[in-house]
Amino acid sequence: MKTSTYAICMGKRGAIALLIMLMAIASVMLQSLPAYAFEISQASPEQVYTYRRPSSDGIGKIYMGREISQVMGHRGAGWLERSSRRQEERPWKIVDALELNPSDTVVDLGAGTGYLTFQLAPEVPQGKVLAVDIQPEMLDMLTAAQQRHGIENVEPILATVDNPHLPLGVDYVLMVDAYHEFEFPREVMKSVIKSLNPGGRVVLAEYRGENPFLAIKRLHKMTERQVKKELKSVGLEWIKTEEQLPRQHLLFFQKPES
Numbered sequence: 001m002k003t004s005t006y007a008i009c010m011g012k013r014g015a016i017a018l019l020i021m022l023m024a025i026a027s028v029m030l031q032s033l034p035a036y037a038f039e040i041s042q043a044s045p046e047q048v049y050t051y052r053r054p055s056s057d058g059i060g061k062i063y064m065g066r067e068i069s070q071v072m073g074h075r076g077a078g079w080l081e082r083s084s085r086r087q088e089e090r091p092w093k094i095v096d097a098l099e100l101n102p103s104d105t106v107v108d109l110g111a112g113t114g115y116l117t118f119q120l121a122p123e124v125p126q127g128k129v130l131a132v133d134i135q136p137e138m139l140d141m142l143t144a145a146q147q148r149h150g151i152e153n154v155e156p157i158l159a160t161v162d163n164p165h166l167p168l169g170v171d172y173v174l175m176v177d178a179y180h181e182f183e184f185p186r187e188v189m190k191s192v193i194k195s196l197n198p199g200g201r202v203v204l205a206e207y208r209g210e211n212p213f214l215a216i217k218r219l220h221k222m223t224e225r226q227v228k229k230e231l232k233s234v235g236l237e238w239i240k241t242e243e244q245l246p247r248q249h250l251l252f253f254q255k256p257e258s
């Protein structure tokens with residue numbers, strides 16, 4: 001090949017490589033754009049939710065500037081139980097951070113297969129874990145695992161999309177990768193607050209929405225700012241955000257004492 005032809009070929013290849021790189025960067029940037037950049041209807045103060053054309057992983061329902069994500073179906077249960085999860089997410093750090101008392105009543109809201117539920121249960125030997133989900137199939141898997149391991153202090157609760165059906169007297173509500181899926185976040189959180197004891201805590205683990213390179217679908221991540229905005233708006237007090245998890249924020253809130 002003559003030098004001039006070779007140079008032209010390299011030039012073409014280089015241009016194609018550059019184009020691919022630019023498209024990859026553009027796709028990451030688009031993924032990280034906030035939902036409100038595409039919002040087509042504005043909420044009036046009395047209107048809690050507005051609607052738009054759904055994004056690929058959303059339901060087209062906007063709450064406080066965020067599009068609510070699709071629910072992860074029970075067919076994705078294998079992903080929740082994947083063997084690499086312990087190493088990737090270090091879930092024991094979530095459990096340690098809660099500093100539970102042995103007699104606490106803890107809610108695992110959006111429990112799925114019970115991945116967190118069964119790590120919480122040994123921490124509350126005189127208390128219990130209420131494992132709440134809207135998908136009966138998830139609760140069936142959770143109950144089967146509970147029976148297999150003979151765990152007695154776990155109570156599955158079938159929720160509806162706007163009501164977790166919790167009893168009164170709850171000390172802690174944990175939501176791991178779940179809150180962003182709630183179709184009625186305001187109604188669910190108001191109901192959670194009613195069930196919590198004064199000073200009771202709400203803790204969320206959410207994939208960091210600030211990181212566009214985190215390989216999780218855009219609407220399945222949340223920024224710290226957005227979580228705080230939404231939970232403060234229902235009357236919860238923000239206590240702290242911990243960043244010891246590799247991929248998730250851990251946000252702590254409290255029901256006011258009075």
Ligand SMILES: C[S@@+](CC[C@H](N)C(=O)[O-])C[C@H]1O[C@@H](n2cnc3c(N)ncnc32)[C@H](O)[C@@H]1O
Pocket residue numbers: 071072080109110111112113114115116132133134135138159160161162163164175176177178181182183184188
């Ligand atoms: C991504 S999964 C996470 C499951 C579990 N927390 C874990 O980390 O393994 C989210 C779960 O939240 C549940 N969910 C969605 N909306 C809910 C709601 N309004 N009330 C209770 N659970 C809900 C879904 O059915 C799903 O099982």
